[in-house]
Amino acid sequence: MEKVRFGYVGCGFMAQAVHIPNFASIPDCEFVALAEVRSDIRERVADRYHIPKRYAHHLEMAQDPDIDAVGISAGYAAQGEMAIDFLKAGKHVFVEKPMATTVEAAKRILEAERAGGARLMVAYMKRYDSGNIIARDTIREFRKSGELGRITYIRTHGFCGDWLGGIDTPVEKSSEPKAPSPVVVPEWLPEKWYRPYLEFLQQYTHNINLVRWLVDAGDDAKVRVADLDDNGVWGTTIMEVAGVRTVMESGLVSHHSWDEHTQVYFEHGWVLTSSPSLLLKNVTASVEVYRNKPTPATVHPAPSPAWTWSYKNEAVHFIEKIKSGEPFDSTAEDTFTDVRLYEEIYKDFLTRRGEL
Numbered sequence: 001m002e003k004v005r006f007g008y009v010g011c012g013f014m015a016q017a018v019h020i021p022n023f024a025s026i027p028d029c030e031f032v033a034l035a036e037v038r039s040d041i042r043e044r045v046a047d048r049y050h051i052p053k054r055y056a057h058h059l060e061m062a063q064d065p066d067i068d069a070v071g072i073s074a075g076y077a078a079q080g081e082m083a084i085d086f087l088k089a090g091k092h093v094f095v096e097k098p099m100a101t102t103v104e105a106a107k108r109i110l111e112a113e114r115a116g117g118a119r120l121m122v123a124y125m126k127r128y129d130s131g132n133i134i135a136r137d138t139i140r141e142f143r144k145s146g147e148l149g150r151i152t153y154i155r156t157h158g159f160c161g162d163w164l165g166g167i168d169t170p171v172e173k174s175s176e177p178k179a180p181s182p183v184v185v186p187e188w189l190p191e192k193w194y195r196p197y198l199e200f201l202q203q204y205t206h207n208i209n210l211v212r213w214l215v216d217a218g219d220d221a222k223v224r225v226a227d228l229d230d231n232g233v234w235g236t237t238i239m240e241v242a243g244v245r246t247v248m249e250s251g252l253v254s255h256h257s258w259d260e261h262t263q264v265y266f267e268h269g270w271v272l273t274s275s276p277s278l279l280l281k282n283v284t285a286s287v288e289v290y291r292n293k294p295t296p297a298t299v300h301p302a303p304s305p306a307w308t309w310s311y312k313n314e315a316v317h318f319i320e321k322i323k324s325g326e327p328f329d330s331t332a333e334d335t336f337t338d339v340r341l342y343e344e345i346y347k348d349f350l351t352r353r354g355e356l
Contacts, residue, residue, distance in 0.1 A: 006029050008073075018169075026316055035057065037176075042056070058085065069118075083120060087116040099336075099338075103336075110333060119331070124206065127329055127330050130310075131273060136213065143215075148269040158251075159249070161253060161256065185197055188347070196231060200250070205342065209335070209338050217241045226348040270289075272289075273287050
């Protein structure tokens with residue numbers, strides 16, 4: 001295909017501030033349709049980006065034979081159900097993380113992907129950050145060469161801060177109510193923990209996914225201990241990723257920027273990647289590489305081109321891989337491991353509290 005005929009579902013903040021303008025700017029993406037239940041905001045956004053087809057319901061878009069692929073921004077559970085409808089209709093799908101909030105829901109998405117013949121990409125934008133790609137490639141080189149010895153420890157820290165990064169893309173407001181989004185959680189989860197569970201996974205799914213990707217762990221990951229506070233979000237989770245003890249620190253700090261970094265320790269050095277504020281345009285993760293041999297030295301490699309945005313990169317990746325037929329770098333099958341780990345973390349946490 002010369003261009004991918006593309007539609008988007010949802011006109012919320014992330015759709016308007018990030019995804020819709022990014023896809024609209026890609027030359028190989030022909031933005032042909034927009035679906036949104038709120039008519040006022042749908043029409044204004046579609047007019048701004050000159051999107052010809054407008055739908056009040058995603059199922060109408062799913063039946064459109066002139067659409068090859070779609071992006072979705074909706075509630076965590078709702079977007080997964082929408083993805084299933086599009087996959088069954090043979091449309092490729094770009095969906096916000098998390099792909100699903102339960103293992104059972106994730107399984108149904110994988111079944112729909114196999115049945116419809118289309119593919120789903122999960123928008124883990126950290127995998128498309130040029131700085132993180134340098135970190136991953138450097139870790140791979142050290143593991144292959146043995147220059148720094150074996151990996152001994154992994155630490156991923158996320159205390160957050162100002163995630164908006166001063167973004168100024170215009171966002172339309174609606175006078176109409178949002179469509180209700182279902183709450184889907186594991187059957188074993190007590191009701192009092194619904195909200196903390198969803199809050200924890202929506203933020204720290206990024207950390208889990210990034211760590212697995214940095215060390216090429218695939219499904220080789222399990223939970224050892226989940227020691228969370230009474231709020232069910234802040235605390236320390238100890239995992240084993242690719243056979244390495246991995247500590248995830250979750251918390252919150254009042255911070256003008258963004259407090260998140262991941263460090264992979266070798267016997268004789270480390271690779272550290274630090275994330276910028278999430279919506280800060282054209283600023284990549286900063287990388288520090290320390291070697292203790294043969295002479296102690298620290299370097300800070302920078303990507304080229306230096307000024308790129310992970311959210312734009314992931315949109316370009318989605319369109320390019322549809323055209324080429326090559327695999328996405330964040331597939332539904334890979335993401336299934338993250339969903340499994342969410343449940344394992346909370347099961348361990350609540351078991352230790354005597355609530356399971």
